[in-house]
Amino acid sequence: MKFGINLFPTIGPADKSAVDHFDDALRLAVLAEELGFHHVKTVEHYFFDYGGYSPDPVTFLAAAAARTRRIRLVTxxxxxxxTHPVKLAGQLAMLDNLSHGRLDVGFARGFLPDEFAAFGIPMDESRERFEEGVEACERLWAGEDVVFSGRFHRFGPVTLLPRPAQRPYPKVLVAASITPESCAAAGRAGRGLMLVPSINKPERTREMIDLYRRSRAEAGHDPDAGEVHLSYSSYLHEDAGTARERGRRYSAYTNAKMVEAVSAWAHTRSGDYDGYQRIVAKVNSANFDKQVDEGKALVGSPEQVRAQLRQVREWYGDCTVSLQVISGNMPYEESARTMRLFAREVMPGFTVPEPGTAQAADAGAAPASPASASGTVLTG
Incomplete structure (x- = not known):
C-alpha cells in the first residue's frame, strides 16, 4: 500500500487567514516528504468554507514542488x-516540468450546483464536458499538431508547449462517487480511480473497485496496474479516547461546512447526478462514531488504525490511501502529530515487506468482514 495526505480545506476567513492556511499546508507537504509519504493531494472548489481555499490545486502544488524533491503531487x-482544455493541459504540463515529473492528474466532474451556476455551465452537461476535457488534455499532451472537434471545444492544429516531463503524459486518475459506470469507464480507458469510501457501504465500494478492475482487464489493460486512491478522514492520538473525542469534534465542524456547500441540492435536479438530491439529508444525518466503527474513517490510536487499515486492505486490496489531515480547522500541530504517528507506528506494517519478516506477518493479518454501513462523506 502507498500513503499520502489530502489537504482539503474546510475553513474560511473567520477561522484562519488564507496566508496562514497556505503556510501551514505547505509545512505539512514538506513534513509528508520527510516522513516518507507517497503523495500530497489537494482539491478544486470555490466560494464555500468547504474547499473554497483551494480554487486552483495547480498553484498550490507548484509551491509544494518548489519545497520538495521526491513526493508525488496529485490533483x-x-x-x-x-477550464478550457488548452489552458488546463498547459498548466498541468508546466507543473509536471516544474516538479521534474512528479505529477499525477486527478480529474473530476464537480458536484456543487453553486459552482456550476457561477461558471454559467448547466449541470446536465457535466459528464460530457468532463469526458471531452480529459480526452482533449490527453491528446494535447501526447500529440503534435492536434486538431480537436468536440461539442464544447474546437481547436487546432496546435502543439502544446511545454510538453509534459512524463511521456506520453502524467498518470491520469478519475474521481467517482456513487455511479458504477464512472468506475467502468475509467477502467476501460486505462486510467486510475479515486474514491471516497465514506459515501458508500463497504460492499458497494468493493463492487465499484471490482468493476473498475474487471473493466480494465476486459479492455486489455493490466488490472493490477490501475491505481485506486481512497481518501479517509484521519485523526491519530496516542490515547484512543482522545483521538475519538477530537476526531468527532473536527468531523462535526467539517460537516457543518459541507451542509452549507451542498444546500443547493435541496432545489436542484440533474440527469447527470441521479440521487444527489438526497445528499443534504445524508450530510445532516452523518454519524461520526458509526463511520469510524464501520471502517469509513481512520481514527484512533496507532494500534486501532493499524487494525482499520488491515480491514481496508482485506476489502479493497493494496490501494493508495490519502489521509485527510486538516479537516475541521485542525491546528497544524495536531495534523503533524497524526502524520508522525502514522508514519512511525502504522505505515511500516503496510509498505512492501520482505517475505518472512515481522512486517510481512503483520501485513497479512486477516481483518473482519465488511459491516453494513450507512452515512455520508465527512470530507472530500
Whole structure:
C-alpha cells in the first residue's frame, strides 16, 4: 500500500487567514516528504468554507514542488468543465516540468450546483464536458499538431508547449462517487480511480473497485496496474479516547461546512447526478462514531488504525490511501502529530515487506468482514 495526505480545506476567513492556511499546508507537504509519504493531494472548489481555499490545486502544488524533491503531487481533482482544455493541459504540463515529473492528474466532474451556476455551465452537461476535457488534455499532451472537434471545444492544429516531463503524459486518475459506470469507464480507458469510501457501504465500494478492475482487464489493460486512491478522514492520538473525542469534534465542524456547500441540492435536479438530491439529508444525518466503527474513517490510536487499515486492505486490496489531515480547522500541530504517528507506528506494517519478516506477518493479518454501513462523506 502507498500513503499520502489530502489537504482539503474546510475553513474560511473567520477561522484562519488564507496566508496562514497556505503556510501551514505547505509545512505539512514538506513534513509528508520527510516522513516518507507517497503523495500530497489537494482539491478544486470555490466560494464555500468547504474547499473554497483551494480554487486552483495547480498553484498550490507548484509551491509544494518548489519545497520538495521526491513526493508525488496529485490533483484531487481538477474540474475540466471549468477550464478550457488548452489552458488546463498547459498548466498541468508546466507543473509536471516544474516538479521534474512528479505529477499525477486527478480529474473530476464537480458536484456543487453553486459552482456550476457561477461558471454559467448547466449541470446536465457535466459528464460530457468532463469526458471531452480529459480526452482533449490527453491528446494535447501526447500529440503534435492536434486538431480537436468536440461539442464544447474546437481547436487546432496546435502543439502544446511545454510538453509534459512524463511521456506520453502524467498518470491520469478519475474521481467517482456513487455511479458504477464512472468506475467502468475509467477502467476501460486505462486510467486510475479515486474514491471516497465514506459515501458508500463497504460492499458497494468493493463492487465499484471490482468493476473498475474487471473493466480494465476486459479492455486489455493490466488490472493490477490501475491505481485506486481512497481518501479517509484521519485523526491519530496516542490515547484512543482522545483521538475519538477530537476526531468527532473536527468531523462535526467539517460537516457543518459541507451542509452549507451542498444546500443547493435541496432545489436542484440533474440527469447527470441521479440521487444527489438526497445528499443534504445524508450530510445532516452523518454519524461520526458509526463511520469510524464501520471502517469509513481512520481514527484512533496507532494500534486501532493499524487494525482499520488491515480491514481496508482485506476489502479493497493494496490501494493508495490519502489521509485527510486538516479537516475541521485542525491546528497544524495536531495534523503533524497524526502524520508522525502514522508514519512511525502504522505505515511500516503496510509498505512492501520482505517475505518472512515481522512486517510481512503483520501485513497479512486477516481483518473482519465488511459491516453494513450507512452515512455520508465527512470530507472530500
Amino acid at each position: 484531487g481533482a481538477v474540474i475540466p468543465a471549468f
